[in-house]
Each structure stands twice: as structure tokens, then as C-alpha cells.
Amino acid sequence: MWAFAVVIALAAGTIVAIVLPSLLRERRRERLRAPDNDLLRARLGRTRAWKRLPPALRRRLEELVRIFLGERTFIGCAGLRITEAIRVDIAADACLLLLGHQRHVYDDLQAILVYPDEFVVPELWEENGVVTEESRPLSGQSWDTSRVILSWTDVIEAGPGYNVVVHEFAHYHDYAAGFTSGSGGPRWQAVVTAAFEALESAEAEERPCVLDPYSLESDAEFFAVATEAFIEQPEALQEDFPDVYTELRTLYGLDPAKW
């Protein structure tokens, strides 16, 4: 009898331990979604992300941005003071990639580190058994699910063909959801292989291309660069790389060419 009671108590405790955190998180998110801050809406209304969206997606973006700002921490580095403009601009572009999802891909993201300009990271690489260390200036970095690092100067340079926030958060999606980098399945791999061939011939013939040549670095970089083009130049990507566009439309649940 006692053993039975202990088993029941343990089972109940396990259920509470699993269910309670997600119930509390959902209640907190209900409060965060509530539009109680007109300043935030005014700031969000000035972002590039907001201006291009149809009304129904604007409402969804606002909810996502409120949750993002309520749950994620922004840290200014190298003397940069984090302002509301910095928080909202970054959150708006990061949340564009969530618009087609029911789940919050950034749940494990703890902090967004923002530098005033490019930042330098040490890098080790090996060639013919010789390990070399060198410093590399970066505009953004996302190499695990706990943090994303950005250069504010590069964030505000976003435009056709370039969006460092979308690029780094595409890497984040990649890590968090296992979209690509070999885990995208044979269909995605076939699409990447064909796109690489088209990119290489464009490079060889010095033809301009909607995808930056940096996308040839690796499968992971191809995914991030293709996502930038998907958001920033959707019509051009759809025209030049229709299979890439179709795959990204399915992965993100979005159709930016129709916005």
C-alpha cells in the first residue's frame, strides 16, 4: 500500500515538474503579449520589418517582439549602451523568422550581445597538420543556442541582400531545429548541391547573383545567406533559385514574395 502511495506521489510530482514550468511560462507570455506599451508600438512601427508586413502579420510580429523583449537579455559590449531602439530593431528582425511557427524557437536563447562595431574573435584552423591561430573581425556570430553576438553598425546597414540579424538568427534556427547543415534531408541537400553549381558558374563568369558568394563557404553559411535573401530579396531569390525559395518557404512557413 505504502509502495503504491509512493509511486502515485512520484508520478504526480513528475507531472507537476514537467507541466508547471510550461503553464507558468504561458501565463507570463499572456501578460507580455498585452499591448500596454505604446512607446514600443511606435518604435516597432518605424522598423523595416514592420513596414513591409501585411496587417495580420504585423499583429503577430508585435506579440512575438513583446515576448522576445520580455524574456531575452540584451548586453551592451565595448561601451555600447543598450537603448530601446537597439532592442526593438533587433527583436523585430529576429522575430520575422518566427512568424510562420507555432513554437518559440528562441526559448533557450539567454542573451544578445551587441557591440558598437565589428568585434574580433580568435580563430584556430588547421592545414596539413599545422594549427594556426588568427583574429577575425566579425559582424555577427551565433554558434550555440545560448547567445547571439551582433555589431550594431552592421545591424543598421540592413538592406537588399544584407541583414546580419536575419543571418545570425537563421544560424540559430539551424542549430535549434536541425534544419540544414546535413540534417535537412536528401531534398534540401539536392537543392543545395544544384544551387552551389549555379553559384560557382556565376562566380566564374563574374555574373552578379542574388546569393552572396560567401554562401559557398559551407552548408550552414548557405542556409544563413539564403535566408537573408529569402527575407530581403524574396522575388529575386524566387526567380533565380525557385527550389531554394520553395524549401525555405516550407521550413519557415512564410511567403515573403507575397508581402
Ligand SMILES: [Zn+2]
Ligand atoms: Zn554565417
